[in-house]
Amino acid sequence: MSTAIPLVTVQAPRGGRAVGLLRGTGAAGIASAAVILAATVVAVVGPALAPFSPTLPNLALAFVGPTGAHLFGFDYEGRDVLSRLLAGAQSSMLGPLAVVIGALVIGTLLAVIAAWRRGMVDAVISSSLDILFAFPGILLAVLAAAVFGAGLPAASISLAIAYMPYVARVLRGAALKERSQPYVAALEVQGASATSICLRHIVPNVMPLIVAQATILFGYAMVDLAAISFLGLGVQPPAANWGVMISENQVGIPQGYPLPALAAGACIVAIVIAFNVLGERLFEQAQGAR
Amino acid sequence: MGRWVGPGSREASTAPLLEVDGLTVRLRVEGAQRAVLRDVSLAVRPGEALGLVGESGSGKSMTARAIDRLLPRGAEVSGQIRFDGADVMTLAGAGLRGYRNGVAMIFQDPRAHVNPVRRIGDFMTEALRTNLDVPAGEAYRRAADMLGQVGIDDGERRLRQYPHELSGGMLQRVMIAAALLTEPKLLLADEPTTALDVTTQAEVMAILDDLRREFGLAMLFITHDLELAAAICDRTAVMYAGQIVEVRESALLHDDPLHPYTAALAAARPDIAQTAHRLAAIPGRPLSAFEAPEDECAFAPRCPHARDICREATPELIGLDGGLSRCARAADLRGRLRPELAEGGQSDD
Amino acid sequence: MTDPGGPQEASREHQAGGAGDQPVLEVSGLRKEFGDLVAVDGVSFTVRQARSLAIVGESGSGKTTIARMIVGLERPTAGTITACGRDRSSPARSARVRRRRGGEVQIVFQDPYTSLDPRQTAEATIDEVLRLHHSLPADRRRSRIAELAALVGLDERQTRALPRALSGGQRQRVAIARALAAEPRVLILDESVAALDVSIQAQVLNLLADIRDSTSVSYVLISHDLAVVRQLTDDAIVLHRGVVVEQGPTASVLDAPQHEYTKRLRASVPRPGWKPRRGALLGAGKEPVQP
Numbered sequence: 025m026s027t028a029i030p031l032v033t034v035q036a037p038r039g040g041r042a043v044g045l046l047r048g049t050g051a052a053g054i055a056s057a058a059v060i061l062a063a064t065v066v067a068v069v070g071p072a073l074a075p076f077s078p079t080l081p082n083l084a085l086a087f088v089g090p091t092g093a094h095l096f097g098f099d100y101e102g103r104d105v106l107s108r109l110l111a112g113a114q115s116s117m118l119g120p121l122a123v124v125i126g127a128l129v130i131g132t133l134l135a136v137i138a139a140w141r142r143g144m145v146d147a148v149i150s151s152s153l154d155i156l157f158a159f160p161g162i163l164l165a166v167l168a169a170a171v172f173g174a175g176l177p178a179a180s181i182s183l184a185i186a187y188m189p190y191v192a193r194v195l196r197g198a199a200l201k202e203r204s205q206p207y208v209a210a211l212e213v214q215g216a217s218a219t220s221i222c223l224r225h226i227v228p229n230v231m232p233l234i235v236a237q238a239t240i241l242f243g244y245a246m247v248d249l250a251a252i253s254f255l256g257l258g259v260q261p262p263a264a265n266w267g268v269m270i271s272e273n274q275v276g277i278p279q280g281y282p283l284p285a286l287a288a289g290a291c292i293v294a295i296v297i298a299f300n301v302l303g304e305r306l307f308e309q310a311q312g313a314r
Numbered sequence: 315m316g317r318w319v320g321p322g323s324r325e326a327s328t329a330p331l332l333e334v335d336g337l338t339v340r341l342r343v344e345g346a347q348r349a350v351l352r353d354v355s356l357a358v359r360p361g362e363a364l365g366l367v368g369e370s371g372s373g374k375s376m377t378a379r380a381i382d383r384l385l386p387r388g389a390e391v392s393g394q395i396r397f398d399g400a401d402v403m404t405l406a407g408a409g410l411r412g413y414r415n416g417v418a419m420i421f422q423d424p425r426a427h428v429n430p431v432r433r434i435g436d437f438m439t440e441a442l443r444t445n446l447d448v449p450a451g452e453a454y455r456r457a458a459d460m461l462g463q464v465g466i467d468d469g470e471r472r473l474r475q476y477p478h479e480l481s482g483g484m485l486q487r488v489m490i491a492a493a494l495l496t497e498p499k500l501l502l503a504d505e506p507t508t509a510l511d512v513t514t515q516a517e518v519m520a521i522l523d524d525l526r527r528e529f530g531l532a533m534l535f536i537t538h539d540l541e542l543a544a545a546i547c548d549r550t551a552v553m554y555a556g557q558i559v560e561v562r563e564s565a566l567l568h569d570d571p572l573h574p575y576t577a578a579l580a581a582a583r584p585d586i587a588q589t590a591h592r593l594a595a596i597p598g599r600p601l602s603a604f605e606a607p608e609d610e611c612a613f614a615p616r617c618p619h620a621r622d623i624c625r626e627a628t629p630e631l632i633g634l635d636g637g638l639s640r641c642a643r644a645a646d647l648r649g650r651l652r653p654e655l656a657e658g659g660q661s662d663d
Numbered sequence: 664m665t666d667p668g669g670p671q672e673a674s675r676e677h678q679a680g681g682a683g684d685q686p687v688l689e690v691s692g693l694r695k696e697f698g699d700l701v702a703v704d705g706v707s708f709t710v711r712q713a714r715s716l717a718i719v720g721e722s723g724s725g726k727t728t729i730a731r732m733i734v735g736l737e738r739p740t741a742g743t744i745t746a747c748g749r750d751r752s753s754p755a756r757s758a759r760v761r762r763r764r765g766g767e768v769q770i771v772f773q774d775p776y777t778s779l780d781p782r783q784t785a786e787a788t789i790d791e792v793l794r795l796h797h798s799l800p801a802d803r804r805r806s807r808i809a810e811l812a813a814l815v816g817l818d819e820r821q822t823r824a825l826p827r828a829l830s831g832g833q834r835q836r837v838a839i840a841r842a843l844a845a846e847p848r849v850l851i852l853d854e855s856v857a858a859l860d861v862s863i864q865a866q867v868l869n870l871l872a873d874i875r876d877s878t879s880v881s882y883v884l885i886s887h888d889l890a891v892v893r894q895l896t897d898d899a900i901v902l903h904r905g906v907v908v909e910q911g912p913t914a915s916v917l918d919a920p921q922h923e924y925t926k927r928l929r930a931s932v933p934r935p936g937w938k939p940r941r942g943a944l945l946g947a948g949k950e951p952v953q954p
Contacts, residue, residue, distance in 0.1 A: 206772040216795055225780050369861060511721035513928060516930070517941065523938075
């Protein structure tokens with residue numbers, strides 16, 4: 025009764041599942057992952073890397089062009105742009121990270137509850153999410169700033185609330201599909217609790233989708249937070265932050281000193297593109313693998 | 315009416331309508347080119363029904379797709395397929411269109427092969443209107459008539475319906491009717507009744523059989539069910555691991571097979587008329603062509619009759635008693651492959 | 664009416680040790696409505712210890728709905744279900760009750776490709792169930808997993824494999840092992856061999872017979888395949904459009920069907936020498952719109 029003939033074995037990707045996932049995204053995906061990795065490292069150690077002080081002004085050097093160690097020159101207050109970029113990476117990356125984590129956790133929770141309970145619970149959750157869709161993130165952030173005062177925490181929380189319906193909408197579909205699979209029914213018949221099935225089976229099986237969503241959302245969050253900081257409602261000067269840098273250096277553009285603002289803008293654009301590319305590739309992979 | 319009357323199976327000329335000659339197909343499987351069909355040869359005469367039986371990985375569906383030129387991109391094909399003397403693989407343009415009219419395929423899952431947002435009538439008359447330039451009115455009339463032939467009354471109303479309004483059995487009957495509209499010479503039926511209830515299956519099989527004889531069509535009927543193939547096919551071919559291992563007159567196949575695999579397949583099936591203490595199960599599992607050893611008999615590892623001679627080389631197809639067998643010991647084992655039937659008792663393990 | 668399988672069937676009853684009269688599953692007046700559609704209408708049957716029952720029917724007969732009601736995945740509109748002496752006419756409210764019921768009646772589904780969590784090895788799947796039903800220390804669990812794997816014919820490599828590395832037949836073996844880990848009295852097989860190749864189906868049918876001999880579990884086999892029904896079951900009920908049209912010992916129902924529908928079903932089975940005939944399908948020309 026036992027099989028005497030060896031099966032053609034499915035080879036596990038070398039280096040584990042994560043590496044295999046990455047390989048599947050192609051050259052563009054790998055390049056994007058490299059960019060993101062570099063930005064993360066800078067975000068973690070940034071302030072220590074900065075060769076010059078990112079916050080001490082020296083008006084005598086305002087808008088002086090690139091010389092020697094000052095690769096991008098000086099900004100409107102005579103601070104070294106490169107140092108400010110490196111120091112600013114922290115808040116520029118941390119903010120979106122908080123937004124993404126918040127949106128994912130709450131969104132996944134609501135999606136799984138809606139998918140598991142179905143019926144009335146699903147209807148109520150879905151309708152509430154539909155209402156939330158009506159509020160653009162920036163509008164919520166402005167309201168939050170008005171109520172709680174400007175700053176990164178308020179901005180991040182309001183964006184997380186604004187993004188959460190998108191996450192929930194996508195994940196609800198995938199969770200519903202998993203929930204109707206026979207293996208979930210088998211576990212129910214076995215008497216496994218709803219929590220256990222959702223956490224140990226449904227969430228892991230929609231995880232590729234969650235990861236793909238996370239990377240896409242990070243890019244959006246970064247742009248939105250930069251815009252909020254640009255409006256003066258997010259990170260407050262003189263703290264270093266790429267969005268703030270665009271705002272405070274924009275006076276230099278018509279004066280013929282575009283470099284500080286553009287450099288900050290370029291950093292944002294590069295990271296957002298990297299996240300978008302990686303996110304889309306991962307998403308395609310997640311779809312293809314089903 | 316446009317009914318095409320072809321030669322009946324008895325008066326058929328012996329020149330085959332469809333000839334598959336040494337067909338070998340390789341596909342890219344997990345990074346390497348692997349064989350899914352190995353040296354497949356078969357012939358279908360005009361008006362004749364040939365059954366093609368096999369389990370998973372046997373290559374039966376792949377053979378049908380090769381004949382219908384539906385192989386995936388990047389497939390390496392060697393050998394020839396000839397229809398009415400013409401090389402199928404090199405057909406193009408008008409020749410290919412003529413081929414598609416001459417060979418009609420019926421698939422296992424009708425819903426997957428029908429556009430759900432178009433009406434039945436559109437689907438059925440499409441080939442007539444585009445390939446054969448039949449005016450729309452005439453095409454719809456013929457379609458309604460053909461629906462009647464397959465046992466669907468009220469044809470005009472049905473033609474205006476959408477696929478989701480019909481049950482699986484009805485839709486499959488519609489597919490058969492659609493296939494017959496282009497007056498093909500050969501029907502390629504790939505597991506047409508596998509997804510249907512057994513009573514619906516019996517009905518659809520009866521319709522297929524009736525119409526085939528009435529229109530004098532040849533048929534290649536693909537299935538995993540040995541008894542089903544024997545029911546409406548004159549001859550049956552059995553495939554294993556991408557190769558043809560036996561071809562035999564259907565009436566003789568079940569009780570007097572020429573290859574141990576056929577015998578094992580027939581014996582493994584439970585009997586509706588009696589309970590066996592244990593079924594005669596074949597150890598191991600069915601292999602695909604690329605998993606099977608290349609220089610010995612593919613079935614040898616699982617065969618109760620295997621001897622050294624079976625592992626020396628891949629056996630050739632040899633003629634025996636009007637049939638063909640790819641067993642190195644076919645002559646020795648002749649008549650002895652189903653001993654339990656001779657004794658008239660139940661199979662013991 | 665001599666059944667050639669007679670001696671084997673008698674010995675099976677003997678093994679039950681005279682307790683073959685105890686019902687392990689009783690269903691009475693079971694009814695299920697989906698809006699206007701009555702899927703199951705007044706179905707009653709009894710499964711006794713160490714005996715197996717077949718529920719025969721085609722699509723739309725209500726057979727899968729009955730199975731789902733018995734294991735608590737569907738709520739009956741009316742009727743009672745009793746298993747191992749305890750009522751389970753409505754789905755359990757708490758996980759604790761569901762667990763207890765899971766230890767009484769288990770189910771193996773038809774499709775081997777979706778009835779296992781694609782991210783769990785066979786070992787982990789069985790382990791999870793063991794932890795649900797028994798409080799065994801890790802080493803005892805490991806040996807129990809090995810026992811169950813051996814019982815269903817899986818070797819070590821297959822036990823540690825993910826579902827995508829296993830064939831359909833092997834996945835069904837894992838599903839059977841998972842069901843047996845709960846040590847149920849009744850195992851519902853919902854077309855569990857229908858999707859398997861003929862040669863694999865024979866292996867799994869033999870396996871099921873072996874398991875029944877060693878554990879005295881009762882099977883409720885839901886199938887449209889009359890030959891499989893004959894091979895594995897003692898009694899049978901025939902369902903047509905939600906109603907029981909015939910019931911009795913499997914051999915009698917198949918050898919001497921009384922009801923028109925059973926006769927037609929029997930006559931539709933391909934076998935050597937069989938020729939399909941065009942007859943009137945029940946309700947032909949008035950095919951229902953698919954629900």
